[in-house]
Amino acid sequence: MARAEANWERLVRAALRGERLGSAYGQPVTGIAGNVPSSLGNNVHIEEVLRAADEIQDEDPTIARILCEHGYTLAQSLDPNSEGRGVLQFKTGLMSVIRQKLAKRGGAAIDRSQDIAKLQEFYKLYREKHKVDELIEDEMKLRESAVFSGNLGELERKTRKRKKVLATLKVLWSVIEDMTKDISPEDANKLISEEMKRVMQKDAARTEDVVPYNIIPLDSLTSTTNAIVNFPEVRAAISTLQYYTDLPRLPGTFSVPDARNSDILDLLQCVFGFQGDNVKNQREHIIHLLANEQSRVGKLSGNEPKIDEGAVHAVFSKALDNYIKWCNYLPLRPVWDNNDSLTKEKKLLYVCLYYLMWGEAANVRFIPEGLCYIFHHLARELGVILQKQTAEPAESCNSGGGVSFLDNVIYPFYEIIAAEAANNKNGRAPHSEWRNYDDFNEFFWSHKCFHLRWPWNLSDPFFSKPSRKYKGLLSRNHHYGKTSFVEHRTFLHLYHSFHRLWMFLIMMFQGLTIIAFNDGSFDRKTILQLLSLGPTYVVMKFIESLLDILMMYGAYSTSRGSAITRVAWRFCWFTIASVAICYLYIKTLQDGTESATFKIYVFVISAYVGIKIIFSLLMSVPCCHGLAEACYRWSAVRLVKWMHQENNYVGRGMHESPLDYIKYATFWIAILGAKFSFTYFLQIKPLVEPTRTIINFTGLQYAWHDFFSKNNHNALTILSLWAPVLSIYLLDIHVFYTVLSAIYGFLLGARDRLGEISTVEAVHRFFEKFPGAFMHRLHVEVPKRKQLLSSGQEIELNKFDASRFSPFWNEIVRNLREEDYINNFELELLLMPKNDVGVLPIVQWPVFLLASKVFLAKEIAEDCKDSQEELWLRISKDEYMQYAVVESFHSIYHILTSILEKEGRLWVERIYGGIRDSISKRTIQSDLHFKKLLNVIAKLVAVLGILRGTTESSDLKKGLVNAIQDLYDVVHHEAFSVDMSGHIEDWDQINLARAEGRLFNKLKWPNDPKLKDLIKRLYSLLTIKESAATVPKNLEARRRLQFFTNSLFMEMPVARPVSEMVSFSVFTPYYSEIVLYSMAELQKKNEDGITTLFYLQKIYPDEWKNFLTRINRDENAADSELFGNPNDILELRLWASYRGQTLARTVRGMMYYRKALMLQSYLERIQSEDLESTLGLAGSADRHFELSPEARAQADLKFTYVVTCQIYGKQKGEGKAEAADIALLMQRNEALRVAYIDEVENAKNGKPITEYYSKLVKADIHGKDKEIYSIKLPGNPKLGEGKPENQNHAIIFTRGNAVQTIDMNQDNYFEEALKMRNLLEEFSLKRGKHYPSILGVREHVFTGSVSSLASFMSNQETSFVTLGQRVLANPLKVRMHYGHPDVFDRIFHITRGGISKASRSINISEDIYAGFNSTLRQGCITHHEYIQVGKGRDVGLNQIALFEGKVAGGNGEQVLSRDIYRLGQLFDFFRMLSFYVTTVGFYFCTMLTVLTVYIFLYGKMYLALSGVGESIQNRADILQNAALNAALNTQFLFQIGVFTAVPMILGFILESGVLTAFVQFITMQFQMCSVFFTFSLGTRTHYFGRAILHGGAKYRATGRGFVVRHIKFAENYRIYSRSHFVKGMEVALLLVIFLAYGFNNGGAVGYILLSISSWIMALSWLFAPYLFNPSGFEWQKIVEDFRDWTNWLFYRGGIGVKGEESWEAWWEEELQHIYSIRGRILETILSLRFFIFQFGVVYHMNASGGSTALLVYWISWAVLGGLFILLLVFGLNPKAMVHFQLFLRLVKSVALLMVLAALVLAILFTKLSVRDVFASILAFVPTGWGIISIAMAWKPVVKKLGLWKTVRALARLYDAGMGMVIFIPIAICSWFPFISTFQTRLLFNQAFSRGLEISLILAGNNPNAGI
Structure with missing residues (x-):
C-alpha cells in the first residue's frame, strides 16, 4: 500500500512539475502554480503563493515549504470536501510536494510557531540580496533618460526584475499578514516590529503594476511609476467620487481598502450588494469617462484640481439620456424633481448607480428599457436611504442569503429569459412560440410594466416559465405571448413592411397600362379608367389592414389596448372604404361620366387624396414638422395620426433636415423617372397590340387538354406574355438604383479627391506637398507655423513642416520594414532626414526622390x-x-x-x-x-x-x-x-x-x-x-503609401491634441479561430504535398526574402535552418500568421493605435519645449518615444483594446494551443486585454453546479494571466446567437466614449492609426438634424491578390464598402452597420441595448441590427473614406458560397423582423425606397431575377406544349415582337452586368484611372467573372428563399485558411446539389423542351438569341464549382474524384455516419429544414410544377394520336406506374433473398426481356416512335423528381406507408444520374491537357501577373525539399 501511495505521489508530482510552454518567449514555465483548478480560481492568491514558492525554492527550501503549506490551507478552506473538479488531485499533489520538502530535512522536528519569524527574516535577506531600493531608483533614472537613449533592452530588463522581486515580497507580506491573524495582536506586535511593518507596507505600495489593475492603479495612487495617476484630470475625477458629508455613514461591517478613501461607489455597493469586482470595474470606468470628458472641456491646474460642472453634466446626460426619454414617453416623472435641483454630487450618484447596475446586468443588457425600469426603482430606493444617518441594505436586493443585486434583481429576470430561449428548440421553433429579447424589452414600453412591482412580483404572468408537455415540446402554464409584434414566417412580411412601395408600383403599373391601352390620349374614357386607381388603393390598404390583424396574432394578450384598437379601427375603416369606393366606381362605370355618381366619386376620391397628401406632407416633409406639431393640439389630427402611424418608443423623430430631404428626394425622382419611362416605352407599350390581337383570337387549336384558357380570351397566353414583364417591372427598380447610385457615388468620390494619388509615380510627384497637408490635417495647430504662414516665409515654413512630418513618415516606413514589405535598401531610400534647423538652408527629401x-x-x-x-x-x-x-x-x-x-x-x-x-x-x-x-x-x-x-x-x-x-x-x-x-x-x-x-x-x-x-x-x-521611381516595389507597400498620402488631401475634422481627443476602445470577438500558425500547421502537407509555409513563400517571395534578411538569415537558407532557433521559429510563425486571417494579425494591427497615439502625444509634449533640439538628439526620431511614461500613460487613457475570447478559459483548461498563443499575444502587447467566460464547477447542497464568470485578464511578469476583474454571471450567458452574447459579456470592460468593432479577420496599419483622432472628432459634428451615432469606416480587402475568385470577391466587396456605402450615407441617409470596422458612440449604444442583437435565429445577421436600432433611436450613421481598415474575405468558391449563403439566410430572417417592419413603415417615402433596395430588397430582387427566368421559360413551355404558340404564329407574326424579345432576353444579362459591373467599373476609374479600370474589367471578363456572379445569384436566391420558407438560417463557419487546393467532386456535389444543380437541370430541361417543341421563325439563331442568357445561367449553376476548382481538369484527379464520388454514393448510412462519408446520411441531413406542416405544404405546392412537363409532353407523342382527351394523360401515369414496379423489381436486394437467388435473377431477366420486346413491338406495330421514347424521358424524369420532392416533404407519412426505402433508392438513382450529367463533360475536357493549362491561367491570372510560381504550388508531389 505504501509503495502504491509513493508511486501515486511521484506520478502526481511529475505531472504537476511538468514543463509547459506558457512563457511569451517560448521558455518553459515549471512548478505547481499553474495547476490550480478552475474551481479554486476565484482565489488567485493560491496561485501567487505557489508561484513564489517555486521562485525561492533554491534560495530557501524551508520558506518554500511554508508557502506551500499556506497554499494548501487556502485550498482547504475554499473546498474542504474536494468537491470541485481537479481539487482532490491538486491537494494530493501539493501534499506530496510538502512531504518531499519535509523529508529533505532528515526527520528533524519542525517548530511551526517560528514560521512567522522565519518569513520575516527571509523577507529582510531577500530584500537586501536584490537591493530593492537601488533597483527601483536605477529603473526610475533609466525611465527618465530612456526617452533620449537607446537603452531600451536594459530598461525592460530592470522593469521585469523589479516586478518579479516586488511580486515575491508582496506574497511574503500577505502570508505573514494571514498567519498573524491566527495569533493574538500582542504576539504579532512582538514578532513584527513597527519599522518592519512600514518597510513591508512601503514595498506593497510599490507594486501597483503587480496588483491587478486595468488602466488606472486606483488601489495604489501613491505610486509614481505609472504617470496616468499624475494627470490632473484623473486626480480630479478620483477626488470627485470621494465620499461627501451629506451621504449616510457606511456601517461598521463594511470595510474599505486602506490604500484608498471611501467613495460613492462604496455606498452603492453597501446598499445594493453589487459585486466587488463590478464596483472596481465601474469605478475605473466612471473615472475614465470623467477624466476624458474633462480633458475636452478644459485643462485643469493646481494641486487639488476639480472636475468642471460641464464635464459631470456631459457624462450624466449621456448615461441617462435613454432613461429620461423613457420617462417622457410613458409619461413618468424621473426620480429627480427637476434638472435644476440636481447637484453635481447627485448626478454622479445616479451615474454610478446606473453603470453599476448595467455592469452586473449580464443578458438583461439587451433589454435597455428593462434596465430603465430597474434603475428607476433602485434610484427611488436610494433616495429613501439617503435620508437616513447610516446606510442600510435596499429591500429589493436583500434576502436571507445577504445583500445581492445579482441574486435578487438580475437572476429572476435572467431565469425567464433563459427559459424562453430554451423554448426556441435551438432555433427550430417558430419565432411566434417564444419571447425573444425584443419582446421582453417592449414589455417596458407601456405602463403595464409597473404591474411587476418592486421588488419583483415573481407571480406575475410576465415571469411565467414554459412547462414541459408531451413529446418533449414546451408550452407555458399561463400563456404570456409576444409583445406588440410577431415574426411569422411568411413572404407576406415583404408586403406588410413595404406596403407603400408595392402600392405605388402596382398603381403606377396600372396607370401606365391604362394610358398605353388608350394610345396615350387623355379623354374622358381614359380618365374614367384611371379613376380605377381609387379602388385599387383602398383594396390594397384593406389588404394591409388585414395583414396587420393576421401578423399580430400571438401578441394580442400582451399588446397595449391602443395598439389593438388601432388595428381594429383601421381594418373596419378600410373594409368600409373598400366596399364604398368599389361600389361607387362600379356604379360610375354603369352610369357614365355625366352622372351624379361620377361627381360624387370624384369628390370623394379628391377629398381623400387631398387629406392624404396634406397629412403625408405634415408627417414626412421636414419643413412641415413644426406645423405638424402645432396641429397635434386638435383631436381630429391626433386621431388621424394615430390611425396612420404606430406610436412606439422607437421610431419617433427619424426625419432629416430639409436639405437632406431635397437631396434624396431628387435622387429618387430621377430614378423613378427613368424607370417608368423604360417601363412605358419598352415594356408596356410594345405589348398592347399583341395583347389585343390574342384576346380577339377565337378557335385557337390547343395541343393538350385545356381547362381554362380557351374560353376565356386565351387568358393563360396573355399571362405568359405579361408575367415576365411584370416581374421585370418589380425588380428593375434595383437596376436603376444601382446605375444611378454608382454614378453619384463616383462623383462623390471625385469630389472628395479619392484616387488623386493612385500610382507610385504620383507619390513621387506630389511628395513635397505632403508635409504641408499633413500639418494642416493630421497635426495639431502649432503657433510658430501660424506665424510663418502669416509672414509668408515659404522656405522656412516648408522646412518647419518637413521637420514635423519626418518623424511620422519615418515611423510609417519603419513599420513597413518590420512587416517585411520593403527591404533594408528601400528603407534607407524612403527615410526622411530630420530637417534640423541650421544644418542646411533647404528641405531635405527622402533619397528615393533624389536618387x-x-x-x-x-x-x-x-x-x-x-x-x-x-x-x-x-x-x-x-x-x-x-x-x-x-x-x-x-x-x-x-x-x-x-x-x-x-x-x-x-x-x-x-x-x-x-x-x-x-x-x-x-x-x-x-x-x-x-x-x-x-x-x-x-x-x-x-x-x-x-x-x-x-x-x-x-x-x-x-x-x-x-x-x-x-x-x-x-x-x-x-x-x-x-x-x-x-x-x-x-x-x-x-x-x-x-x-x-x-x-x-x-x-x-x-x-x-x-x-x-x-x-x-x-x-x-x-x-x-539607378532611378528609384519604382520604390517601393512591393504592391501592398505601394497601395498603403498611395492611400495614406491621398488621404492627406481629403477633408477631415481638425485634429485635437491627444490629451483632448475622444477616448475609444477596440473590441474584437473571438471564438476558436486560428490565433497563430504553429510549426506543425505550417509544415503540414495537403493532399498535393503542399505545405502552408511553401505556399506563402511562393505567393510572397519578396516578403520572404525581406523576412530572412530581417532575422539575419541568408536568402537561400533552407527552411530547416530556421527550425533550430526558438526565436527564429517564433518570428517565422508570426510572419506566416501576419499573412493569414489570424487573430495575431488583427491584434498587431489594432495595437498600432496605441503606438500612433504614443508618438503623437510624445511629439506634442516636447513641442511645447524645444522641438528642434529634441529632434536633433540621437534616438528621438527613433523608436524610443515608446519609453516615455507620459506618452504611454496618455495612450492608455485614450485607447483600450479588448479581445473577447469566449472559451479562453476552457481552452486553457484543455491545454489548447490557442490559449498559449493568446497568452503570447498578451505578453507581446502590454495594453491588450482578454475577456472570457470562465466556467467553474462547484457544489451546492451536495449537487454539482456550474457557475459562470465574466473575466478580464492581462499578462503578468511570469507570462501568465493576471486576473483583473471576475464578475459572476446569473447563468450561462449564451442564450441566443453566440457572437453578440460574446460581445455583450465583455463590453463592460471597454472604456471611452467610442468603441470600434473589429472582427478577427481584420488588419490595421500604422499610418491609418494616425488619423483615428480626426475620425473620432466626427462625433462632434452635426449631420443634418442629428449627431453621428455610428461612424462608417472604409475597408480594404487584403485577400484579393492571388486567385481570380478572391479578386472577384474583393472587387465586389470593395465596390460596396466604398462606392455603395458612400451613397447610402450621403445623400440617402440609410447607411446601416454592415460589420466590423465601424466606430460606435459607445455610451449611446450601451444604454440602448448594445452594439448588436442576440435573439436566436432572427438576429443571425447580428451586426446590421445595431444600425437598425441606432436609426430607430434617432441615431445617425455616416461613412468616411479618408481612413481605412484591412479585412480578409473568403478566397475559395466553397467558402464564398457558404458566406453568401449565411448573409442571404440572415437577410431572409431580417424580412420577418420588427426592425425592418418599423423602418419600412416609419421612414418617409423616399428614405423607405432607399432602405428597401439596400437591404432585403436587394435579395428579393435577386430572387426575382431568377424567378423571372423561370416565369419566362415556363411561359415559353406553355406556349410550346399547349400548341397555342404555333397556332398564333400561323395567324400572325405576333410573338416576334422585337421589344418583347429584347426585354425578356436582355434583362437577365443586364441585371448581372449592372449589379456587378457598373459599380466596379466606376470604382476602378475613380481609384485607378480610366485605362487601368478598362484593363481590369476586360481581364475579369476573360476570367469568367460573369459565370461567378451568375453562380452567386443562385446562392443568394436559394438561401434567402429557404430562410423565409423554412427558417434554419444559421452561422456558417467558412474557414479562413489559404485555399489553393483541389476540391473533390463529391464535396462540391454535396454543397451545391440542392441549391444549384437541381435548379440548373430544371432550367436546362425547360430549354430543351422549348427547343424540341417550341416555334421560332428565326431558326437556330432565333433560339440562341432567345435563350442564351438562360443557358448561361443553367451552365453556370451546373459547372461553375468545377470550372473554378484548382486542377479541376487534370485527368488523374478526375479519376480519383470519380472513385471518391462512387464510394460516397453507394456507402450505406447508419448511426454516427456523417454526410461527408455517405450519400444516405447526407440525404437525410438535406431534409432537416422541412419539419413543420406549413413547410411540408409549401414544398408540396412548389413541387407540383414538375408535373407540368409530363402533362404537356405526352400530348405531343405520336402514340397519343393527336388526342387531347384526359385519358392520354392518365395512360401516361399507368406507364409511369409500370416503370415504378419495374424499378422495384430491379431494386430487390439480393441479400434480402439469399435462398431465392436463382429465382430472383430469372425474374429480373424475364422482366428485362419483356420490357425490351414490348418496346420493340410497340415501335413496329403502333404509333409509338423512337422520338416518343426520348420524349417520355423528358416527361417522366421531372415527374419522378416531383414525386421524390413531395415524398421527402412528407417523410413521416411515407415512412409509415413503408415506402421510404423505395423513395431513397429512387433519389439515389436521380443523384447518380445528375452527377453523371455533370461529370461526363468534365471528364471529356480533362482528356485535353491544354484545357487544364487554360483553367490554371484563368484561375490564377492575378498571380501570373505578379510573376508568381503558381505551377509549383499546384504541382504537388512534395516540392518542399527544404522542409
Whole structure:
C-alpha cells in the first residue's frame, strides 16, 4: 500500500512539475502554480503563493515549504470536501510536494510557531540580496533618460526584475499578514516590529503594476511609476467620487481598502450588494469617462484640481439620456424633481448607480428599457436611504442569503429569459412560440410594466416559465405571448413592411397600362379608367389592414389596448372604404361620366387624396414638422395620426433636415423617372397590340387538354406574355438604383479627391506637398507655423513642416520594414532626414526622390550649350533634381568645413566663394568644366566612403588625407578654373600649407550623429545611379503609401491634441479561430504535398526574402535552418500568421493605435519645449518615444483594446494551443486585454453546479494571466446567437466614449492609426438634424491578390464598402452597420441595448441590427473614406458560397423582423425606397431575377406544349415582337452586368484611372467573372428563399485558411446539389423542351438569341464549382474524384455516419429544414410544377394520336406506374433473398426481356416512335423528381406507408444520374491537357501577373525539399 501511495505521489508530482510552454518567449514555465483548478480560481492568491514558492525554492527550501503549506490551507478552506473538479488531485499533489520538502530535512522536528519569524527574516535577506531600493531608483533614472537613449533592452530588463522581486515580497507580506491573524495582536506586535511593518507596507505600495489593475492603479495612487495617476484630470475625477458629508455613514461591517478613501461607489455597493469586482470595474470606468470628458472641456491646474460642472453634466446626460426619454414617453416623472435641483454630487450618484447596475446586468443588457425600469426603482430606493444617518441594505436586493443585486434583481429576470430561449428548440421553433429579447424589452414600453412591482412580483404572468408537455415540446402554464409584434414566417412580411412601395408600383403599373391601352390620349374614357386607381388603393390598404390583424396574432394578450384598437379601427375603416369606393366606381362605370355618381366619386376620391397628401406632407416633409406639431393640439389630427402611424418608443423623430430631404428626394425622382419611362416605352407599350390581337383570337387549336384558357380570351397566353414583364417591372427598380447610385457615388468620390494619388509615380510627384497637408490635417495647430504662414516665409515654413512630418513618415516606413514589405535598401531610400534647423538652408527629401538626380543634372550640364539661366531652368523643371543639386552643393560644403581645420577649411571656403562668384558673374559654364564633374564626384565618393566608417583609426585618417588631396588635385587641375586674383593672402596661406604638406593634416573625425547622417545621405546621392521611381516595389507597400498620402488631401475634422481627443476602445470577438500558425500547421502537407509555409513563400517571395534578411538569415537558407532557433521559429510563425486571417494579425494591427497615439502625444509634449533640439538628439526620431511614461500613460487613457475570447478559459483548461498563443499575444502587447467566460464547477447542497464568470485578464511578469476583474454571471450567458452574447459579456470592460468593432479577420496599419483622432472628432459634428451615432469606416480587402475568385470577391466587396456605402450615407441617409470596422458612440449604444442583437435565429445577421436600432433611436450613421481598415474575405468558391449563403439566410430572417417592419413603415417615402433596395430588397430582387427566368421559360413551355404558340404564329407574326424579345432576353444579362459591373467599373476609374479600370474589367471578363456572379445569384436566391420558407438560417463557419487546393467532386456535389444543380437541370430541361417543341421563325439563331442568357445561367449553376476548382481538369484527379464520388454514393448510412462519408446520411441531413406542416405544404405546392412537363409532353407523342382527351394523360401515369414496379423489381436486394437467388435473377431477366420486346413491338406495330421514347424521358424524369420532392416533404407519412426505402433508392438513382450529367463533360475536357493549362491561367491570372510560381504550388508531389 505504501509503495502504491509513493508511486501515486511521484506520478502526481511529475505531472504537476511538468514543463509547459506558457512563457511569451517560448521558455518553459515549471512548478505547481499553474495547476490550480478552475474551481479554486476565484482565489488567485493560491496561485501567487505557489508561484513564489517555486521562485525561492533554491534560495530557501524551508520558506518554500511554508508557502506551500499556506497554499494548501487556502485550498482547504475554499473546498474542504474536494468537491470541485481537479481539487482532490491538486491537494494530493501539493501534499506530496510538502512531504518531499519535509523529508529533505532528515526527520528533524519542525517548530511551526517560528514560521512567522522565519518569513520575516527571509523577507529582510531577500530584500537586501536584490537591493530593492537601488533597483527601483536605477529603473526610475533609466525611465527618465530612456526617452533620449537607446537603452531600451536594459530598461525592460530592470522593469521585469523589479516586478518579479516586488511580486515575491508582496506574497511574503500577505502570508505573514494571514498567519498573524491566527495569533493574538500582542504576539504579532512582538514578532513584527513597527519599522518592519512600514518597510513591508512601503514595498506593497510599490507594486501597483503587480496588483491587478486595468488602466488606472486606483488601489495604489501613491505610486509614481505609472504617470496616468499624475494627470490632473484623473486626480480630479478620483477626488470627485470621494465620499461627501451629506451621504449616510457606511456601517461598521463594511470595510474599505486602506490604500484608498471611501467613495460613492462604496455606498452603492453597501446598499445594493453589487459585486466587488463590478464596483472596481465601474469605478475605473466612471473615472475614465470623467477624466476624458474633462480633458475636452478644459485643462485643469493646481494641486487639488476639480472636475468642471460641464464635464459631470456631459457624462450624466449621456448615461441617462435613454432613461429620461423613457420617462417622457410613458409619461413618468424621473426620480429627480427637476434638472435644476440636481447637484453635481447627485448626478454622479445616479451615474454610478446606473453603470453599476448595467455592469452586473449580464443578458438583461439587451433589454435597455428593462434596465430603465430597474434603475428607476433602485434610484427611488436610494433616495429613501439617503435620508437616513447610516446606510442600510435596499429591500429589493436583500434576502436571507445577504445583500445581492445579482441574486435578487438580475437572476429572476435572467431565469425567464433563459427559459424562453430554451423554448426556441435551438432555433427550430417558430419565432411566434417564444419571447425573444425584443419582446421582453417592449414589455417596458407601456405602463403595464409597473404591474411587476418592486421588488419583483415573481407571480406575475410576465415571469411565467414554459412547462414541459408531451413529446418533449414546451408550452407555458399561463400563456404570456409576444409583445406588440410577431415574426411569422411568411413572404407576406415583404408586403406588410413595404406596403407603400408595392402600392405605388402596382398603381403606377396600372396607370401606365391604362394610358398605353388608350394610345396615350387623355379623354374622358381614359380618365374614367384611371379613376380605377381609387379602388385599387383602398383594396390594397384593406389588404394591409388585414395583414396587420393576421401578423399580430400571438401578441394580442400582451399588446397595449391602443395598439389593438388601432388595428381594429383601421381594418373596419378600410373594409368600409373598400366596399364604398368599389361600389361607387362600379356604379360610375354603369352610369357614365355625366352622372351624379361620377361627381360624387370624384369628390370623394379628391377629398381623400387631398387629406392624404396634406397629412403625408405634415408627417414626412421636414419643413412641415413644426406645423405638424402645432396641429397635434386638435383631436381630429391626433386621431388621424394615430390611425396612420404606430406610436412606439422607437421610431419617433427619424426625419432629416430639409436639405437632406431635397437631396434624396431628387435622387429618387430621377430614378423613378427613368424607370417608368423604360417601363412605358419598352415594356408596356410594345405589348398592347399583341395583347389585343390574342384576346380577339377565337378557335385557337390547343395541343393538350385545356381547362381554362380557351374560353376565356386565351387568358393563360396573355399571362405568359405579361408575367415576365411584370416581374421585370418589380425588380428593375434595383437596376436603376444601382446605375444611378454608382454614378453619384463616383462623383462623390471625385469630389472628395479619392484616387488623386493612385500610382507610385504620383507619390513621387506630389511628395513635397505632403508635409504641408499633413500639418494642416493630421497635426495639431502649432503657433510658430501660424506665424510663418502669416509672414509668408515659404522656405522656412516648408522646412518647419518637413521637420514635423519626418518623424511620422519615418515611423510609417519603419513599420513597413518590420512587416517585411520593403527591404533594408528601400528603407534607407524612403527615410526622411530630420530637417534640423541650421544644418542646411533647404528641405531635405527622402533619397528615393533624389536618387540619380545628380547624375542626370551632370548630363544636362554637359550637353547644355545655352546660357547659365537656361541650364538652371532645365534642371529646375524637375524639382527634385533641383533639390538634389542644391542639397549636394550645401552638404559638401558643410561636411568638408566640419572635418577640416584652418587652411583646409579656408581652401573649401575659397573654392565655394569662387563658384558663387562665377554664378553671380554668369561665367559658371566657362569656369567649371562639367565634363570633369564625374571625376570630382568620384573623389568625393572616396572621401565620403572613408568617413562612413563607424570608428576612427590612424589608417582611416591617412586614407582620408590622401583622398582629400586627390580631390584637391582634381578640383584645381581638371574641374575648376580657380581665380586666385582675389583673396591673395588666403591663397598664399593655402599654397604654403600645401607645400609644407600640412594642408589637410588636421582633421576632425565626424562623431556628431547629425553629421554622420549627412555623410551617409550625401554618399547615397552621389553613388545611386539607378532611378528609384519604382520604390517601393512591393504592391501592398505601394497601395498603403498611395492611400495614406491621398488621404492627406481629403477633408477631415481638425485634429485635437491627444490629451483632448475622444477616448475609444477596440473590441474584437473571438471564438476558436486560428490565433497563430504553429510549426506543425505550417509544415503540414495537403493532399498535393503542399505545405502552408511553401505556399506563402511562393505567393510572397519578396516578403520572404525581406523576412530572412530581417532575422539575419541568408536568402537561400533552407527552411530547416530556421527550425533550430526558438526565436527564429517564433518570428517565422508570426510572419506566416501576419499573412493569414489570424487573430495575431488583427491584434498587431489594432495595437498600432496605441503606438500612433504614443508618438503623437510624445511629439506634442516636447513641442511645447524645444522641438528642434529634441529632434536633433540621437534616438528621438527613433523608436524610443515608446519609453516615455507620459506618452504611454496618455495612450492608455485614450485607447483600450479588448479581445473577447469566449472559451479562453476552457481552452486553457484543455491545454489548447490557442490559449498559449493568446497568452503570447498578451505578453507581446502590454495594453491588450482578454475577456472570457470562465466556467467553474462547484457544489451546492451536495449537487454539482456550474457557475459562470465574466473575466478580464492581462499578462503578468511570469507570462501568465493576471486576473483583473471576475464578475459572476446569473447563468450561462449564451442564450441566443453566440457572437453578440460574446460581445455583450465583455463590453463592460471597454472604456471611452467610442468603441470600434473589429472582427478577427481584420488588419490595421500604422499610418491609418494616425488619423483615428480626426475620425473620432466626427462625433462632434452635426449631420443634418442629428449627431453621428455610428461612424462608417472604409475597408480594404487584403485577400484579393492571388486567385481570380478572391479578386472577384474583393472587387465586389470593395465596390460596396466604398462606392455603395458612400451613397447610402450621403445623400440617402440609410447607411446601416454592415460589420466590423465601424466606430460606435459607445455610451449611446450601451444604454440602448448594445452594439448588436442576440435573439436566436432572427438576429443571425447580428451586426446590421445595431444600425437598425441606432436609426430607430434617432441615431445617425455616416461613412468616411479618408481612413481605412484591412479585412480578409473568403478566397475559395466553397467558402464564398457558404458566406453568401449565411448573409442571404440572415437577410431572409431580417424580412420577418420588427426592425425592418418599423423602418419600412416609419421612414418617409423616399428614405423607405432607399432602405428597401439596400437591404432585403436587394435579395428579393435577386430572387426575382431568377424567378423571372423561370416565369419566362415556363411561359415559353406553355406556349410550346399547349400548341397555342404555333397556332398564333400561323395567324400572325405576333410573338416576334422585337421589344418583347429584347426585354425578356436582355434583362437577365443586364441585371448581372449592372449589379456587378457598373459599380466596379466606376470604382476602378475613380481609384485607378480610366485605362487601368478598362484593363481590369476586360481581364475579369476573360476570367469568367460573369459565370461567378451568375453562380452567386443562385446562392443568394436559394438561401434567402429557404430562410423565409423554412427558417434554419444559421452561422456558417467558412474557414479562413489559404485555399489553393483541389476540391473533390463529391464535396462540391454535396454543397451545391440542392441549391444549384437541381435548379440548373430544371432550367436546362425547360430549354430543351422549348427547343424540341417550341416555334421560332428565326431558326437556330432565333433560339440562341432567345435563350442564351438562360443557358448561361443553367451552365453556370451546373459547372461553375468545377470550372473554378484548382486542377479541376487534370485527368488523374478526375479519376480519383470519380472513385471518391462512387464510394460516397453507394456507402450505406447508419448511426454516427456523417454526410461527408455517405450519400444516405447526407440525404437525410438535406431534409432537416422541412419539419413543420406549413413547410411540408409549401414544398408540396412548389413541387407540383414538375408535373407540368409530363402533362404537356405526352400530348405531343405520336402514340397519343393527336388526342387531347384526359385519358392520354392518365395512360401516361399507368406507364409511369409500370416503370415504378419495374424499378422495384430491379431494386430487390439480393441479400434480402439469399435462398431465392436463382429465382430472383430469372425474374429480373424475364422482366428485362419483356420490357425490351414490348418496346420493340410497340415501335413496329403502333404509333409509338423512337422520338416518343426520348420524349417520355423528358416527361417522366421531372415527374419522378416531383414525386421524390413531395415524398421527402412528407417523410413521416411515407415512412409509415413503408415506402421510404423505395423513395431513397429512387433519389439515389436521380443523384447518380445528375452527377453523371455533370461529370461526363468534365471528364471529356480533362482528356485535353491544354484545357487544364487554360483553367490554371484563368484561375490564377492575378498571380501570373505578379510573376508568381503558381505551377509549383499546384504541382504537388512534395516540392518542399527544404522542409
